[in-house]
Amino acid sequence: MKKQQLGKTGIEVGLLGLGTLTMSPMQRGLSVAAGAEVILHALAQGITFIDTAQMYGSYPQVAAALSQWKGPAPVVASKSAARAREAMQAAVAECLQQTGLSRVDVFLLHAVRDADDIAARRDALNYLREARENGLIGAVGASSHSARTIDLLAGTEGIEVLHPMYNRDGIGILDASLDEMTDILKRARARGIGIYAMKPLGGGHLRKDAAAALRWLFAAQVVDSAVVGMTSRDEVDMNVKLARDESVDEDFARRVAGRERRLFINTGICINCNACVKTCQQGALSPGEKSPVIDYARCVLCGYCAPGCPKFAIRIV
Numbered sequence: 001m002k003k004q005q006l007g008k009t010g011i012e013v014g015l016l017g018l019g020t021l022t023m024s025p026m027q028r029g030l031s032v033a034a035g036a037e038v039i040l041h042a043l044a045q046g047i048t049f050i051d052t053a054q055m056y057g058s059y060p061q062v063a064a065a066l067s068q069w070k071g072p073a074p075v076v077a078s079k080s081a082a083r084a085r086e087a088m089q090a091a092v093a094e095c096l097q098q099t100g101l102s103r104v105d106v107f108l109l110h111a112v113r114d115a116d117d118i119a120a121r122r123d124a125l126n127y128l129r130e131a132r133e134n135g136l137i138g139a140v141g142a143s144s145h146s147a148r149t150i151d152l153l154a155g156t157e158g159i160e161v162l163h164p165m166y167n168r169d170g171i172g173i174l175d176a177s178l179d180e181m182t183d184i185l186k187r188a189r190a191r192g193i194g195i196y197a198m199k200p201l202g203g204g205h206l207r208k209d210a211a212a213a214l215r216w217l218f219a220a221q222v223v224d225s226a227v228v229g230m231t232s233r234d235e236v237d238m239n240v241k242l243a244r245d246e247s248v249d250e251d252f253a254r255r256v257a258g259r260e261r262r263l264f265i266n267t268g269i270c271i272n273c274n275a276c277v278k279t280c281q282q283g284a285l286s287p288g289e290k291s292p293v294i295d296y297a298r299c300v301l302c303g304y305c306a307p308g309c310p311k312f313a314i315r316i317v
C-alpha cells in the first residue's frame with residue numbers, strides 16, 4: 001500500500017488506516033478478542049495506522065491486538081475532548097496505560113467546534129505540546145467536522161496534524177462546500193500539516209457505494225491517509241484492495257456493505273433532557289414531544305451525542 005509522510009511529523013502512514021469507532025462499545029460492540037482479531041488481520045494485510053479515541057472505549061481492543069502483533073509497530077493515533085490541562089494529562093495517561101504503549105504517535109483535540117472552542121482548549125493543547133516535548137506523544141493535532149474550524153486550526157501554533165470530516169459527497173462537512181473544504185485542506189497541507197480524513201464513507205451514508213467513494217478519496221491526493229471503520233476481515237480485505245487500486249468483485253462489495261446502521265434512542269428510558277440535541281453538531285437531533293427527533297439523513301453516526309446522555313439511552317444499532 002502506498003505510504004505518505006504525515007505532514008512534517010516524520011510519521012509515515014499508509015493511504016488507508018483502521019478506525020476503531022465502529023468496532024467499539026459505542027457501535028458494534030465487538031468483544032475485545034473479536035476487535036483484536038480484526039485489527040490483527042488489518043495489520044497482516046499491510047495497514048499500519050490505527051485510529052482510536054478516549055471516547056470510543058476501544059483501547060482494550062487495540063491493546064489486545066498490539067500485544068499479539070509480531071511485526072513492525074503500527075502508527076497509533078488517539079484523541080480526547082478534554083478541555084482542562086489536568087483532564088488532558090489524565091486522558092494521555094489513560095491512553096498509554098490502557099493501550100500498553102509507552103508513547104502514542106499522534107494525539108488530537110477531539111471534535112473541536114469553533115474559534116471559541118479552540119480558545120477554551122488552550123490549556124489542553126499546551127499540555128499536549130509539553131507531552132510531545134517529553135516524548136509521551138509523537139505529534140499533536142485536532143479533529144473537527146467544521147471546515148472553518150479546520151482552517152483556524154491549521155494556523156494554530158502547535159497543531160501538526162488535522163483530522164477533518166472529508167468524503168466524496170461532502171457529507172457531514174459543516175459550514176462549507178466540499179470544494180471549499182478541499183481548498184482549506186490543500187492550503188493546510190502546503191503548510192506541512194499532516195491530514196487524515198474521518199468518515200470517508202460519510203458515517204455509513206456512502207456504504208452502498210463504498211468502493212467508488214474510497215477510490216475517489218485515494219485518487220484525490222488531498223489527504224495523507226483516511227481511516228475507515230472496519231469490523232470484519234471482509235471489510236479489511238475490500239478496503240485494502242481499494243487502497244492498492246486493485247479490482248473488487250461487485251458481489252463481494254455488496255456483501256461487505258451489509259446492513260444499514262442507525263442511531264437509536266430508547267424512548268422508554270429517555271427523560272427528554274435534550275442534552276444530546278445540544279451536543280449534536282450536525283443538526284440531526286431536534287426537541288420532540290417525548291424524546292428528541294432524529295433526522296437520519298443528517299446523522300453521520302459520530303457518536304458524540306451518546307456519552308453525555310444521563311440515561312445511556314442512545315445507541316447505534
Ligand code: SF4
Nearest residue numbers: 270271273274276309
Ligand atoms: S440525552 Fe439521553 S435522556 Fe436526554 S434527551 Fe437525549 S436521549 Fe433522552
Ligand code: SF4
Nearest residue numbers: 280299300302303305
Ligand atoms: S445524532 Fe449523534 S451520532 Fe448522529 S450526527 Fe448527531 S451527534 Fe453524531
